[in-house]
Amino acid sequence: MTFNKIKFYYFSGTGNTLLVVNKMKETFEAKGVVVELHRIEKAGSIEIDPDCVLGLAFPVACQGTYPFVWDFIEALPETHGVSVFMVDTLGAFSGGVVGPARKILKDKGYNPLGAREISMPDNFFLSKNDPTRNETKKALGLKKAEKYAMDILTGKSSWKRIPVISDLVSRISLGKTTWKVLRKLFKLKIDTTKCIKCGLCAKLCPVQNIEMKEYPQFQDKCVICMRCISFCPKHAIFKGKDNHVFYSAVAAEDLIEEV
Numbered sequence: 182m183t184f185n186k187i188k189f190y191y192f193s194g195t196g197n198t199l200l201v202v203n204k205m206k207e208t209f210e211a212k213g214v215v216v217e218l219h220r221i222e223k224a225g226s227i228e229i230d231p232d233c234v235l236g237l238a239f240p241v242a243c244q245g246t247y248p249f250v251w252d253f254i255e256a257l258p259e260t261h262g263v264s265v266f267m268v269d270t271l272g273a274f275s276g277g278v279v280g281p282a283r284k285i286l287k288d289k290g291y292n293p294l295g296a297r298e299i300s301m302p303d304n305f306f307l308s309k310n311d312p313t314r315n316e317t318k319k320a321l322g323l324k325k326a327e328k329y330a331m332d333i334l335t336g337k338s339s340w341k342r343i344p345v346i347s348d349l350v351s352r353i354s355l356g357k358t359t360w361k362v363l364r365k366l367f368k369l370k371i372d373t374t375k376c377i378k379c380g381l382c383a384k385l386c387p388v389q390n391i392e393m394k395e396y397p398q399f400q401d402k403c404v405i406c407m408r409c410i411s412f413c414p415k416h417a418i419f420k421g422k423d424n425h426v427f428y429s430a431v432a433a434e435d436l437i438e439e440v
C-alpha cells in the first residue's frame with residue numbers, strides 16, 4: 182500500500198510510547214511519508230482526512246488501555262476504508278486491546294493495516310527497576326518500532342483478532358470497577374515537605390485529576406498513568422506505600438506543550 186501522510190495520535194504516560202512514536206515517525210519520514218503527531222489527551226473530536234493514514238499509539242494498562250484512550254477510539258468518526266494502524270507499549274503482556282480495538286475500528290469502516298505490541302520498561306511495578314535492563318529493553322523496543330514502521334510501509338504488517346477471549350480480557354480495562362479499585366489500592370499522596378507548589382503535576386495530568394490549591398489536590402479521576410509521580414521535580418508524589426523508585430523515558434517538556 183502506498184500513502185504520503187500519516188496523522189499519528191498518541192498518549193504516553195512516562196515516555197515509552199512517545200519514544201516508539203518518534204522512532205516510527207523518523208522511519209516513515211526517511212521514506213518520504215509526512216507524519217503529523219497529535220496528543221490523544223488534547224485531541225477532542227477529530228476530523229478524519231480520507232487521504233491520510235490514521236496511526237494510534239498508547240500504553241497497555243490493566244491488560245487493555247486507559248479509559249480515556251478507549252473513549253478516544255470509540256469516538257472516532259465512521260469512515261469508508263481509511264487505513265489505520267496501532268502500536269502499544271507494555272511491560273510484559275496484554276490480552277485485551279489489539280483484538281477489541283480492531284473490532285471497534287472495523288465496525289466504523291476503517292481498514293486495519295497493522296497492530297504491534299512493543300515491550301518497553303515497566304513503569305508501574307518499580308521495585309525491581311534495573312536501569313541497565315531497562316536500557317537494553319528500550320533499545321530492543323525501538324528496533325522493533327523501526328521494523329514495524331517498515332513492515333507497514335511494505336505491506337507486511339497485519340492486525341489479527343482472537344474473538345471472545347480478547348473481548349473478555351478487555352473488560353478489565355473497560356470496566357469502571359477496575360479503576361475504582363486501583364485508585365483505592367494506589368491512592369496518590371503528596372509529601373508537603375518536598376512539594377514546591379510548581380503546578381507541573383496539574384499541567385501534566387491527562388484527565389485533569391489534579392487541582393492546584395495551596396498544594397496539589399487529587400480528585401477522583403486518576404487512571405494511574407504515572408505522569409505526576411514520574412515527573413514531579415521533587416519526587417513529592419507517591420502511590421500507596423511506594424518504595425520511592427521512579428521511572429521516566431523522556432523529559433516532562435516532551436509530554437506537554439508548555440511547562
Ligand SMILES: Cc1cc2nc3c(=O)[nH]c(=O)nc-3n(C[C@H](O)[C@H](O)[C@H](O)COP(=O)(O)O)c2cc1C
Nearest residue numbers: 194195196197198240242243244270272273274304
Ligand atoms: C496502571 C498501569 C497498568 C499497567 N498494566 C500493564 C499490563 O496489564 N500489562 C503490561 O504488560 N504492562 C502494563 N503496564 C506497563 C506499561 O504498559 C508500560 O510500562 C508502558 O510502556 C508505559 O508506557 P508510557 O511510558 O508511554 O506510559 C502498566 C502500567 C501502568 C501504569
Ligand code: SF4
Nearest residue numbers: 376377379380382413
Ligand atoms: S509537581 Fe511536585 S513539586 Fe510541583 S506542585 Fe506537583 S507535587 Fe508539588
Ligand code: SF4
Nearest residue numbers: 386403404406407409
Ligand atoms: S493524577 Fe497523576 S497518575 Fe493520576 S491520571 Fe493524573 S497524572 Fe496520571
